Amino acid sequence: MHYLRDRGTIHPLGSEITPRAVYLDRRRWLALAGAAMWPALSPAQTARPGKLAALPGSRSTVPGALVMDKTTPYGDASTYNNFYEFGTDKADPARHAHTLKPRPWTVAVEGEVKKPGNYDIEALLKLAPQEERIYRLRCVEGWSMVIPWVGYSLAELIRRVEPTGNAKFVQFVTLADRKQMPGLASSVLDWPYVEGLRMDEALHPLTLLAFGMYGEVLPNQNGAPVRVVVPWKYGFKSGKSLVKIRFVAKQPPTSWELAAPSEYGFYSNVNPQVDHPRWSQATERRIGEDGLFAKKRATLMFNGYEPQVGQMYAGMDLRKQF
Ligand SMILES: Nc1nc2c(c(=O)[nH]1)N[C@H]1C(S)=C(S)[C@@H](COP(=O)(O)O)O[C@H]1N2
Numbered sequence: 001m002h003y004l005r006d007r008g009t010i011h012p013l014g015s016e017i018t019p020r021a022v023y024l025d026r027r028r029w030l031a032l033a034g035a036a037m038w039p040a041l042s043p044a045q046t047a048r049p050g051k052l053a054a055l056p057g058s059r060s061t062v063p064g065a066l067v068m069d070k071t072t073p074y075g076d077a078s079t080y081n082n083f084y085e086f087g088t089d090k091a092d093p094a095r096h097a098h099t100l101k102p103r104p105w106t107v108a109v110e111g112e113v114k115k116p117g118n119y120d121i122e123a124l125l126k127l128a129p130q131e132e133r134i135y136r137l138r139c140v141e142g143w144s145m146v147i148p149w150v151g152y153s154l155a156e157l158i159r160r161v162e163p164t165g166n167a168k169f170v171q172f173v174t175l176a177d178r179k180q181m182p183g184l185a186s187s188v189l190d191w192p193y194v195e196g197l198r199m200d201e202a203l204h205p206l207t208l209l210a211f212g213m214y215g216e217v218l219p220n221q222n223g224a225p226v227r228v229v230v231p232w233k234y235g236f237k238s239g240k241s242l243v244k245i246r247f248v249a250k251q252p253p254t255s256w257e258l259a260a261p262s263e264y265g266f267y268s269n270v271n272p273q274v275d276h277p278r279w280s281q282a283t284e285r286r287i288g289e290d291g292l293f294a295k296k297r298a299t300l301m302f303n304g305y306e307p308q309v310g311q312m313y314a315g316m317d318l319r320k321q322f
């Protein structure tokens with residue numbers, strides 16, 4: 001689990017220090033994984049689970065947007081969640097998020113932009129063509145999934161609202177409504193849940209404003225009706241059920257950083273070489289695929305998106321700016 005204040009913490013086993021043979025193996029695997037980021041074969045478009053309204057997306061042509069890994073079953077991706085507004089147990093969001101009302105919904109765009117305003121969710125849905133993107137999502141807790149999202153680049157929205165020269169960062173504010181979210185009664189985090197990105201990260205074509213997954217609208221527990229997905233960063237950077245996008249001059253505070261600054265930094269790029277203070281980040285368990293005792297996968301630098309995003313961090317000390 002993420003966090004110190006939470007009881008019943010599941011600490012990853014202490015036996016994750018990688019033996020040399022595995023390390024060498026991983027280097028070879030990394031080279032292969034790099035090549036696999038550029039699919040020669042187009043993966044089939046995702047079959048709908050048939051539970052919610054359809055939201056089709058055309059296959060994305062953004063470089064790196066379609067990873068070749070096997071997709072996580074919908075049943076796992078929609079029942080093993082982190083959404084603390086509905087409780088801290090992985091099963092809580094699927095159990096409790098039926099009280100979230102994804103309609104009507106507006107997203108406020110404010111701060112350092114020439115065209116601030118309130119976007120109704122229906123207008124936001126049609127702002128740009130919906131695309132299917134198959135991304136890895138890795139949680140800082142050491143598990144990962146491969147999810148076919150539906151959405152468009154956040155950059156599409158950013159371009160339209162015309163940030164001023166003072167806009168250096170983007171803050172994301174997510175819903176905090178006690179009537180809809182039972183988890184707000186707990187002080188495990190300061191509400192609302194807030195996250196942020198540097199402007200170039202927010203503008204990167206892989207940064208997704210997601211409205212759906214598996215060809216349907218998002219289930220409430222995955223962040224309906226709209227969320228962010230930043231595939232090269234730990235899962236917590238991808239705020240769910242967004243209500244506000246704020247353009248700011250200074251690096252904004254983020255929930256996990258506020259909760260435990262020594263454990264969670266602003267950048268939070270997936271980096272197998274930087275351990276979490278309480279556990280290794282070298283490997284991960286793929287949900288729905290690997291059993292609890294199955295061999296873990298090597299975690300890839302920037303979650304495997306290094307060819308696309310590595311350049312943004314050139315010259316930064318990623319141990320200090322974690
Ligand atoms: N509003 C909000 N967004 C959130 C969280 C949360 O608790 N509240 N958890 C984050 C974490 S830690 C992860 S790993 C991902 C999980 O997304 P998923 O449940 O769709 O896989 O959502 C992120 N977004």
Ligand SMILES: [Mo]
Pocket residue numbers: 082138139140141234235236
């Ligand atoms: Mo997470």
